[in-house]
Amino acid sequence: MVVLSQPIVDGNIAHIKTCKMAATAAKAVAIPVVDLSQSGAKTLIVEACRDLGFFKVINHRISMDFVTRLESEALKFFKLPAPEKAKSGPPNPFGYGSKVIGPNGDVGWVEYLLFSTNPDLASRNPSSTATGISLTLWEMVNEYVSAVREMACEVLEMIADELEMTTREALSRLIRDRKSDSCIRINHYPARPSLRALTGRSLIGFGEHTDPQIISVLRSNDASGLQISDGGSRWVAVPPDDATFFFIVGDSLQVMTNGRLRSVRHRVVAEGARARLSMVYFGGAPLTEKITPLEGVMEEGEESLYEEFTWREYKESAYKTRLGDDRLSLFQKSAQ
Ligand SMILES: C=C1C[C@]23C[C@@]1(O)CC[C@H]2[C@@]12CC[C@H](O)[C@@](C)(C(=O)O1)[C@H]2[C@@H]3C(=O)O
Numbered sequence: 001m002v003v004l005s006q007p008i009v010d011g012n013i014a015h016i017k018t019c020k021m022a023a024t025a026a027k028a029v030a031i032p033v034v035d036l037s038q039s040g041a042k043t044l045i046v047e048a049c050r051d052l053g054f055f056k057v058i059n060h061r062i063s064m065d066f067v068t069r070l071e072s073e074a075l076k077f078f079k080l081p082a083p084e085k086a087k088s089g090p091p092n093p094f095g096y097g098s099k100v101i102g103p104n105g106d107v108g109w110v111e112y113l114l115f116s117t118n119p120d121l122a123s124r125n126p127s128s129t130a131t132g133i134s135l136t137l138w139e140m141v142n143e144y145v146s147a148v149r150e151m152a153c154e155v156l157e158m159i160a161d162e163l164e165m166t167t168r169e170a171l172s173r174l175i176r177d178r179k180s181d182s183c184i185r186i187n188h189y190p191a192r193p194s195l196r197a198l199t200g201r202s203l204i205g206f207g208e209h210t211d212p213q214i215i216s217v218l219r220s221n222d223a224s225g226l227q228i229s230d231g232g233s234r235w236v237a238v239p240p241d242d243a244t245f246f247f248i249v250g251d252s253l254q255v256m257t258n259g260r261l262r263s264v265r266h267r268v269v270a271e272g273a274r275a276r277l278s279m280v281y282f283g284g285a286p287l288t289e290k291i292t293p294l295e296g297v298m299e300e301g302e303e304s305l306y307e308e309f310t311w312r313e314y315k316e317s318a319y320k321t322r323l324g325d326d327r328l329s330l331f332q333k334s335a336q
């Protein structure tokens with residue numbers, strides 16, 4: 001028998017949430033575009049981080065040819081038979097996962113690879129020898145992380161500069177640190193063309209959430225699905241753009257700027273017609289680092305909106321929450 005297409009994620013979808021197609025009808029909000037080669041970039045970045053917590057960059061100097069090759073290599077992994085992929089799982093939290101997101105019962109129409117880039121946690125990544133993950137994929141992911149981290153540092157330095165922090169490196173040093181607790185996730189949302197036609201609803205690929213780290217850098221192929229919250233009750237569809245990188249403000253950056261920059265809720269709706277592949281680098285602080293408003297940002301006499309915590313404390317707390325929970329509210333002073 002010739003297998004023309006294999007079910008990339010196994011059978012039953014009954015437990016995955018759906019949303020009405022109407023909810024996905026995008027409000028016309030322009031996604032801010034920042035040209036990194038322009039002198040006014042830092043002002044535009046900070047404006048976008050205050051308004052939406054989200055923007056995309058052009059003229060970023062990362063080779064798109066390399067990124068496309070990495071994407072094909074990742075797709076080769078996702079096309080492997082399920083038992084081969086399962087050798088790299090279950091995610092704990094790192095490794096291959098299918099439908100299950102995190103440890104607390106969240107599910108979505110997604111399969112993924114999640115790796116830590118923190119050398120101290122490397123032993124928790126799937127071992128490169130027995131997993132179905134090719135050596136080429138490992139090497140390319142590492143090279144990608146280095147390039148994207150550098151771009152994230154450049155952006156964080158512009159933010160520090162614009163907000164008049166004490167040094168340009170006040171933020172970037174945290175993710176340049178050898179002990180930076182960062183990770184990379186490759187998400188694959190298989191195509192499922194019949195669903196929308198049959199039910200008029202779309203499957204939730206990755207439920208709504210904020211990213212806990214400082215900043216996330218997202219790149220996807222040209223399949224749609226990503227939506228961001230406008231801060232109110234509306235979802236804004238983000239038109240895919242495979243030549244750019246999207247930046248997402250994380251909870252830690254919201255705290256370090258005492259709420260000036262805001263972490264944005266986002267989700268992926270698996271629209272079904274085309275498979276979506278996204279790669280997200282999450283830039284996090286070292287585990288022992290205090291996540292607290294930074295000097296230079298605060299006005300005289302201004303108090304922190306948050307209790308003091310380390311990244312380790314925040315991360316441990318985050319991993320006890322469901323994906324859509326408001327994790328920061330647990331640390332908000334007004335909450336007590
Ligand atoms: C449900 C969960 C998945 C998550 C850990 C958590 O308990 C809550 C935060 C989730 C999140 C969202 C952003 C990133 O994709 C992620 C890797 C992260 O750091 O926080 C995931 C976690 C995960 O998938 O393990």
Ligand SMILES: O=C(O)CCC(=O)C(=O)O
Pocket residue numbers: 185187206211218220226266267268278280
């Ligand atoms: O796949 C995407 O486009 C977004 C995924 C995401 O938000 C995440 O992995 O945290």
Ligand SMILES: [Fe+2]
Pocket residue numbers: 209210211266
């Ligand atoms: Fe996210």
